[in-house]
Each structure stands twice: as C-alpha cells, then as structure tokens.
Amino acid sequence: MSTRLGLGNEIRTRGMLLAGNGLQKLFALAGDPDARLLGVKPAADPYPLYEKLRARGPLSQNRMGFYLTPTHELVSAMLRDQRLGTTSSAALDGVRWQRHPEDEQLVHPVEHSLLTMNPPEHTRLRKVVAPWFTPRALRDRTDRVEQTVTEFLDEIGDGEFDLVRDFAIRVPVRVICDLFGISDDHRDAFSRWGTVLAGTLDGIRTIRERRAVRDTLVEMTAFFDNLVEHRRTHPGTDDVVTGLVRARPDGAALNRRDLVALAGLLLGAGFETTVNLISNGVTALLANPDAKRLLIEEPDRAADITEEVLRFDPPVQVTGRLTHEPVEYGGTRIPANRLIVLFLGGANRDPAVFAEPTRFDADRPNNREHLAFSSGIHYCLGAGLARIEGEVALRELFRRYPHLRAAGTPLRREGRTIRGLRSMPMHTGVPRNVLARR
Amino acid sequence: MKVFVDSGRCQGHGLCNMSAPETFDLDDDGYARVPASEVPDDGGLRTRVRAAVDGCPERALSIEG
Numbered sequence: 405m406s407t408r409l410g411l412g413n414e415i416r417t418r419g420m421l422l423a424g425n426g427l428q429k430l431f432a433l434a435g436d437p438d439a440r441l442l443g444v445k446p447a448a449d450p451y452p453l454y455e456k457l458r459a460r461g462p463l464s465q466n467r468m469g470f471y472l473t474p475t476h477e478l479v480s481a482m483l484r485d486q487r488l489g490t491t492s493s494a495a496l497d498g499v500r501w502q503r504h505p506e507d508e509q510l511v512h513p514v515e516h517s518l519l520t521m522n523p524p525e526h527t528r529l530r531k532v533v534a535p536w537f538t539p540r541a542l543r544d545r546t547d548r549v550e551q552t553v554t555e556f557l558d559e560i561g562d563g564e565f566d567l568v569r570d571f572a573i574r575v576p577v578r579v580i581c582d583l584f585g586i587s588d589d590h591r592d593a594f595s596r597w598g599t600v601l602a603g604t605l606d607g608i609r610t611i612r613e614r615r616a617v618r619d620t621l622v623e624m625t626a627f628f629d630n631l632v633e634h635r636r637t638h639p640g641t642d643d644v645v646t647g648l649v650r651a652r653p654d655g656a657a658l659n660r661r662d663l664v665a666l667a668g669l670l671l672g673a674g675f676e677t678t679v680n681l682i683s684n685g686v687t688a689l690l691a692n693p694d695a696k697r698l699l700i701e702e703p704d705r706a707a708d709i710t711e712e713v714l715r716f717d718p719p720v721q722v723t724g725r726l727t728h729e730p731v732e733y734g735g736t737r738i739p740a741n742r743l744i745v746l747f748l749g750g751a752n753r754d755p756a757v758f759a760e761p762t763r764f765d766a767d768r769p770n771n772r773e774h775l776a777f778s779s780g781i782h783y784c785l786g787a788g789l790a791r792i793e794g795e796v797a798l799r800e801l802f803r804r805y806p807h808l809r810a811a812g813t814p815l816r817r818e819g820r821t822i823r824g825l826r827s828m829p830m831h832t833g834v835p836r837n838v839l840a841r842r
Numbered sequence: 843m844k845v846f847v848d849s850g851r852c853q854g855h856g857l858c859n860m861s862a863p864e865t866f867d868l869d870d871d872g873y874a875r876v877p878a879s880e881v882p883d884d885g886g887l888r889t890r891v892r893a894a895v896d897g898c899p900e901r902a903l904s905i906e907g
Binding site for chain 2: 480483484530534535538539540541770772773778779780781783787788
C-alpha cells in the first residue's frame with residue numbers, strides 16, 4: 405500500500421516539476437527578467453536583471469501571479485510589515501520531499517524552524533537562542549575567530565589552494581561547531597547537507613533534488629536527535645544545544661521538532677551564508693584593486709569593506725513574504741495570500757539609496773543601510789557573528805597574502821536564493837622580487 | 843529633537859549603535875539605550891539618528907520634534 409502511495413506521489417511530483425519547469429523555461433526564453441531570476445537555471449549575473457525589473461516600476465506582477473520588487477524602499481518596508489508573513493517555498497510550489505509516511509518524523513531545518521515561522525511561535529523560539537548572539541556574547545568569541553582563521557591560513561601555507569574548500573567554508577563551520585561545543589570532524593557531512601538544503605531553498609526542481617533533500621534530512625535528523633539526547637545526559641557549560649534542552653520558554657520545554665529544527669537551522673545558516681560572504685568578498689576585492697589596497701594598507705577598515713561586500717554582492721539574494729491580509733503599496737492593492745518576491749540583491753543596488761550602486765566603494769557613508777541580513781523580526785540572528793567572521797577572514801587573508809591571485813576558473817553555486825562560489829582555485833602569490841630572483 | 847527606544851521591542855541587533863554611536867549606547871547584553879534623549883543639532887548626527895530610526899528592524903526607535 406505504501407509503495408503504491410509512494411509511486412502515485414512520485415508521478416504527481418514529476419508532473420508538477422515538469423509543468424513548473426516548463427512554464428518558467430518558456431518565460432525565460434521569452435526574455436522575461438523575473439523568469440530568468442526565478443527560473444530553473446539561475447542567471448550567472450542577476451544584477452542587470454534587477455535593473456530591468458526596476459525599469460518596470462517599484463512593484464510588478466509576473467505571469468505566475470507573484471508580486472516582485474527590487475527597490476530598497478519597498479523591500480525594507482515590507483520586511484518590517486507585520487501584515488506580511490513568511491512562508492516556505494515548499495508550501496507554495498507543492499513539491500514535497502516526503503516520500504513515505506514515516507518521513508513525517510524527519511525534521512527540515514528551514515520548513516520547521518524560525519525561518520518560516522510567524523509570531524507568536526517565532527518570538528518564543530527566537531528569544532531562546534538570542535542570548536548566544538548578543539554583542540557581549542560575540543565580543544567573547546572574537547579572539548577564537550581570530551585563532552581559527554590563523555590556524556587555517558597556517559595550514560594553507562604557500563602555493564595553490566581552493567579558497568572555498570580550504571578556507572571560506574572551514575572558518576564558519578568551525579565557528580558554529582564551537583557554538584555547539586562539538587568538533588568539526590563532521591565538516592564534510594555538514595557541508596554536504598548545507599549544499600543540498602541551501603540549493604533547494606527556492607524549491608525542489610528535479611527528482612534528484614527531491615531524493616537528495618530526503619536523504620539529507622534522514623542523516624541530519626539522526627545527527628541532531630543524537631546530539632540533543634547526548635546533551636540531555638551530558639550537558640555542556642555554555643553550548644547552544646544544552647541551552648536549547650534546558651530552555652523553558654513560557655514554562656514548557658521545547659518539543660523534539662522545535663529543538664532539532666532550531667539546531668539544524670543554526671548549523672546550516674551559520675555557515676551556508678558566511679562561506680559566500682567570504683568568497684564574494686575575495687571576488688570583489690580581486691576585481692577592485694583600490695579596495696584591496698585599502699584593506700592591506702589599513703586593516704582597520706576591514707569592517708567597512710565587509711559591510712560593502714554585504715551590500716555589493718549579498719549571499720542571500722531573494723526572500724519572500726505572504727500577505728496575511730490585503731495591503732496597499734504605492735497605489736497597488738495586493739489581496740490576501742499573495743506571494744511577494746523581495747530581491748535583496750536589487751534593493752542593495754537601488755540608485756535611490758546608494759550613489760553609483762554598481763561601484764564597490766568601502767567609503768560609502770551609508771553602506772550599512774543594505775538589506776543583506778533582511779529586516780524586521782526575521783533580521784539575521786547571526787548578523788553580528790557573520791560580520792566578525794567576514795571582517796577577520798578578509799583582513800587576515802589579505803594581510804597574509806597581499807599578492808593572492810586566481811589560479812583557475814571559479815565555479816558558481818547553483819540556486820537562485822544563495823549567491824556565492826562553489827570552488828575558487830587560487831595561488832597565495834609570491835612577491836615579484838622573489839620571482840625575479842628565482 | 844528627542845529620540846526614544848522601546849526596550850520591549852529592541853532585540854539587540856545593534857544597528858542604531860553602528861549608525862550613531864554618540865546617541866545610541868548598548869547595555870551589557872547588547873540592547874539599545876539612549877543615555878541622553880535630546881539629539882544635538884551637530885553636523886550630520888541628526889541625519890544619522892534619523893537613518894537609525896528608519897532602519898531599526900524592530901521599529902523600536904522613535905523621534906519627537
């Protein structure tokens with residue numbers, strides 16, 4: 405019986421995937437900028453497409469009935485509008501990763517967590533984890549981030565390396581493992597899980613992805629179930645999982661699903677975004693010699709440079725909100741239960757807010773007005789930690805290797821939501837006078 | 843011009859402190875405080891305070907006058 409159910413489900417899913425992909429592909433062929441932004445094959449460079457969308461006006465509607473905006477004013481206002489709520493892409497496109505009835509026991513760190521919750525559940529759970537991310541808690545972590553970065557740079561030594569594999573991914577994975585009080589021995593598994601889940605943030609597009617998501621959730625759920633059980637019997641001193649196990653918001657312990665989802669979200673969000681902040685930062689600095697020189701000559705400016713990286717090329721390009729009730733923006737009435745697609749990457753290049761938005765400029769007076777970390781109640785919990793990691797990683801990398809250079813073709817990650825590099829072959833660089841003497 | 847922080851809404855993102863540290867202080871847990879609510883008409887300070895108020899993710903800041 406369950407096999408037949410599974411098969412029927414599979415066929416239906418295949419049909420939906422084909423139909424959805426087919427439509428998007430058709431729109432993309434017709435040159436529709438939003439189809440190329442939201443379609444199956446994401447554009448390598450989405451920024452010109454945001455400008456095409458902007459030229460249509462602050463708020464447009466696409467052929468699927470979604471509303472879209474790339475403007476800073478609307479994205480910022482909508483993210484802070486309590487009449488709009490979050491929703492997971494899965495709830496919208498209807499393609500589920502569940503294949504068997506027992507899959508209901510699996511926990512998805514996005515669909516079942518804070519990220520897609522609305523108040524009051526969101527408020528209750530966010531308060532539980534907030535203490536690990538206050539400025540004071542983060543100040544205590546800065547030294548450890550610096551040690552971590554130095555350790556990995558020592559391991560890279562001199563010569564060729566992959567910036568993503570050997571550095572950009574390792575730093576945030578170690579930082580988040582420290583927060584969990586676990587070793588980073590499992591980093592390859594974490595990185596594999598992160599890639600699958602981040603790649604499907606914008607929906608499952610193929611049968612292969614659907615299988616990969618389910619397999620990942622089987623592994624991840626087992627890992628976190630075990631970790632939570634372990635912390636119940638062997639509590640740590642200040643790790644976040646012990647904190648989650650002990651938490652009694654409103655007098656009651658968190659249930660298993662909330663616990664596992666929160667732990668999974670902290671792990672995944674902890675490195676899947678920061679890895680791209682680092683790789684996008686290195687990409688921007690190599691393409692902008694003035695900014696690179698500034699960083700090398702004045703390492704204290706690393707915070708400004710990190711902020712400009714977040715504005716110029718944010719790791720999360722797009723998010724969405726669902727209208728809980730009819731709303732009106734700029735004279736357009738949007739009915740209840742409609743999806744609004746908010747292009748954070750477009751808002752960050754809005755000429756109404758940022759002068760010469762396509763220019764990387766660390767001296768920009770208002771670069772902190774970017775929306776890379778979203779806004780409103782879902783403002784990135786780990787923003788402070790990400791800032792420290794980005795700042796220390798970029799500063800120390802270029803301090804150690806001022807002649808850092810590309811040594812091969814970088815590969816972009818797939819997916820429409822997350823923007824960053826999958827692989828970046830680099831050479832640590834050798835000063836020219838040393839080369840001449842050889 | 844006076845500025846106020848609603849401590850019930852503040853979640854400690856610290857953005858106001860980054861925009862205008864002269865006006866917005868953070869307590870030991872990272873929540874915003876305004877030691878002196880009157881904002882002097884000092885060069886660009888009022889502009890930065892306004893930007894902080896507009897940019898607060900929680901809408902915890904308000905201006906009077």
